[in-house]
Amino acid sequence: xxxxxxxxxxxxxxxxxxxxxxxxxxxxxxxxxxxxxxxxxxxxxxxxxxxxxxxxxxxxxxxxxxxxxxxxxxxxxxxxxxxxxxxxxxxxxxxxxxxxxxxxxxxxxxxxxxxxxxxxxxxxxxxxxxxxxxxxxxxxxxxxxxxxxxxxxxxxxxxxxxxxxxxxxxxxxxxxxxxxxxxxxxxxxxxxxxxxxxxxxxxxxxxxxxxxxxxxxxxxxxxxxxxxxxxxxxxxxxxxxxxxxxxxxxxxxxxxxxxxxxxxxxxxxxxxxxxxxxxxxxxxxxxxxxxxxxxxxxxxxxxxxxxxxxxxxxxxxxxxxxxxxxxxxxxxxxxxxxxxxxxxxxxxxxxxxxxxxxxxxxxxxxxxxxxxxxxxxxxxxxxxxxxxxxxxxxxxxxxxxxxxxxxxxxxxxxxxxxxxxxxxxxxxxxxxxxxxxxxxxxxxxxxxxxxxxxx
Numbered sequence: 001x002x003x004x005x006x007x008x009x010x011x012x013x014x015x016x017x018x019x020x021x022x023x024x025x026x027x028x029x030x031x032x033x034x035x036x037x038x039x040x041x042x043x044x045x046x047x048x049x050x051x052x053x054x055x056x057x058x059x060x061x062x063x064x065x066x067x068x069x070x071x072x073x074x075x076x077x078x079x080x081x082x083x084x085x086x087x088x089x090x091x092x093x094x095x096x097x098x099x100x101x102x103x104x105x106x107x108x109x110x111x112x113x114x115x116x117x118x119x120x121x122x123x124x125x126x127x128x129x130x131x132x133x134x135x136x137x138x139x140x141x142x143x144x145x146x147x148x149x150x151x152x153x154x155x156x157x158x159x160x161x162x163x164x165x166x167x168x169x170x171x172x173x174x175x176x177x178x179x180x181x182x183x184x185x186x187x188x189x190x191x192x193x194x195x196x197x198x199x200x201x202x203x204x205x206x207x208x209x210x211x212x213x214x215x216x217x218x219x220x221x222x223x224x225x226x227x228x229x230x231x232x233x234x235x236x237x238x239x240x241x242x243x244x245x246x247x248x249x250x251x252x253x254x255x256x257x258x259x260x261x262x263x264x265x266x267x268x269x270x271x272x273x274x275x276x277x278x279x280x281x282x283x284x285x286x287x288x289x290x291x292x293x294x295x296x297x298x299x300x301x302x303x304x305x306x307x308x309x310x311x312x313x314x315x316x317x318x319x320x321x322x323x324x325x326x327x328x329x330x331x332x333x334x335x336x337x338x339x340x341x342x343x344x345x346x347x348x349x350x351x352x353x354x355x356x357x358x359x360x361x362x363x364x365x366x367x368x369x370x371x372x373x374x375x376x377x378x379x380x381x382x383x384x385x386x387x388x389x390x391x392x393x394x395x396x397x398x399x400x401x402x403x404x405x406x407x408x409x410x411x412x413x414x415x416x417x418x419x420x421x422x423x424x425x426x427x428x429x430x431x432x433x434x435x436x437x438x439x440x441x442x443x444x445x446x447x448x449x450x451x452x453x454x455x
Contacts, residue, residue: 006351009034010054010390018043027351028052030390032078040065040084047071051192052351054078054390056098064089064105075190075314075350076387094190096273096385159258160228162235163246171205172247172258181209181256189266191314192350193331198261206261207246212254212331227255234330237301241294243317243325262325264318267376271313272385279322281415281423284380285454287324288426291316292448294326295373299366299444307332307364311372312350312386313379332364352386352393357438367438370447374433381427383412394434401431425454 006027015035020043029050037059044053045067053071056078063086068077077097085104091097099105159174177199180186188208189196197209228250237244247258264270267287270279279287298306308315309331317325349358355371358364371394375386378393386393400410411423429450435441442450 008390017041021047023047023049025050026073027354028054028387028390030054031058032390033057036060037083038062040068042067044068045070049073052076052078052387054387055082056080056389057082059083061085063087064099073190073192075192076385078389080389092184092187092190094187159247159249160231161247162231162244165246168246171201171203172207173201174247174249176201177207177209177258178249178256181211189269189314191312191328192310194328206263208259208261210257210259212257230330231257237329239294239297241290241324241326242297242329243327245330257330259327260319262317262319264320264322266314267316267318267324267379268313268385270318271379271383281419283322284415285419285422285426285451287316287318287322288377288380289448289451290324291326291373291376292444292451294324295369296444296448298326298329299369305366307366308369308372309364310349310353311369311376312353313376314350316376350386355438356436365438366443367441370433370441370444371435371438373444373447374430374441377426377430377433381411381423381430383414397431398434401427422454426451429454 001022003024004022005025006029007021007025008028008030010030010032012034014031015037018031018036018041021029023046025047026049029044029047029052032054033056035058036055039062040055040060042065045065047053048071050071051073053068053074053076057080060079060082061084064079064084066089068074069089069091074091074095077091077095079102080098081101083104084099084102086106088097088099088105088107159172161169161172163169163172180199181197186197186199187195188198190213193213195211195213197211199207199209201207228248231245231248235245243259245257245259249256249258295308295311298308306329308326308328310328315327317327319325349364349368349372353372353375355368358368375394378384378397379386382393382397384393384396388396397410400406407424407427408420410427411417411420415423417423429447432440432442432450433447
């Protein structure tokens with residue numbers, strides 16, 4: 001099944017050998033809550049496009065294999081409640097890794113020097129053996145960076161400023177920004193279609209430089225001139241809850257967009273990677289209203305609605321005042337999933353946010369955006385990620401909301417219940433948004449009004 005995009009095999013009685021999986025799996029591979037044991041198999045190494053891998057609640061043993069760190073599209077790795085041991089490898093900061101419930105698993109720690117000579121010799125041998133491959137990798141990395149920097153010097157990027165603000169015009173240095181892309185340590189966030197880098201300008205100001213993932217394939221679907229025209233239009237949008245491009249660079253290797261840097265990062269990180277309880281309900285409600293305002297604005301543009309191809313909490317950014325900015329607005333004009341060709345097997349959206357009708361229509365609509373926004377509301381209300389232990393948040397909430405008496409148990413238990421009536425009113429809005437039929441979902445301007453009425 002070479003074109004399969006998602007495989008859900010959780011909560012069965014499966015065991016034994018795990019065969020090679022379909023290479024185009026992109027959304028999720030869920031093998032949780034089964035009877036698998038032994039090492040995590042090498043047969044999973046080819047899933048370079050996979051976003052979520054769930055191996056939790058089995059009896060896998062041994063070390064976490066390094067090949068998992070090479071799955072470049074991975075954003076969520078669930079390994080909880082197994083018998084894994086050893087040291088957790090270093091994953092990129094954009095990967096949410098859950099290793100809880102593995103008693104013999106530990107995070108990497110710096111080696112300590114023993115006073116006993118025998119132990120000193122052992123440490124020396126281990127360090128020597130480990131240093132050789134690390135040294136080789138380090139040299140290779142340095143050479144790659146130097147080649148990139150040399151290429152950048154010879155091929156100075158022809159950047160185009162969109163911002164009319166004199167501050168941005170004086171701060172943005174295209175050469176400095178493009179050099180920052182040579183260092184993986186500058187990666188702040190990866191989403192399904194984009195990689196965000198932090199670029200520090202000579203003035204000391206910080207900016208996001210976003211690289212469109214798979215740019216060469218994207219250019220087959222959107223000509224360079226069309227993309228340039230589109231960015232000029234988006235640069236003129238004016239809404240306090242929409243992230244608009246300030247500048248761009250188009251090169252042979254792809255498209256790079258510049259945005260204001262948001263120090264608080266994404267909503268996803270604030271809710272799920274740090275302590276979600278740090279974001280109180282008043283802030284969450286304000287974020288919900290702000291995102292709804294941004295979406296209602298995009299859907300209501302007179303020249304035609306701007307839809308979000310990947311509406312998720314990872315594409316909602318928080319500025320220093322915790323005000324939300326909706327990002328990745330340009331993707332819908334670049335990618336048409338129904339016309340994907342060649343190596344571009346496009347799935348609109350991230351796992352957990354994709355509406356049920358998309359499997360049949362392969363079309364993004366305003367109703368589909370409303371569904372995805374409903375999932376974001378559920379994240380704010382429950383504190384749970386869009387997928388946990390193989391179950392989508394929307395499905396979990398729907399199954400637990402059949403009886404209205406149980407609604408209070410859906411809400412995040414870490415939140416102070418100062419405004420329980422308001423939270424339940426917002427939950428009611430979310431349930432309208434994630435309705436199975438797209439025709440029954442409210443429009444975004446109605447959703448915004450319902451949220452405002454919940455005040």
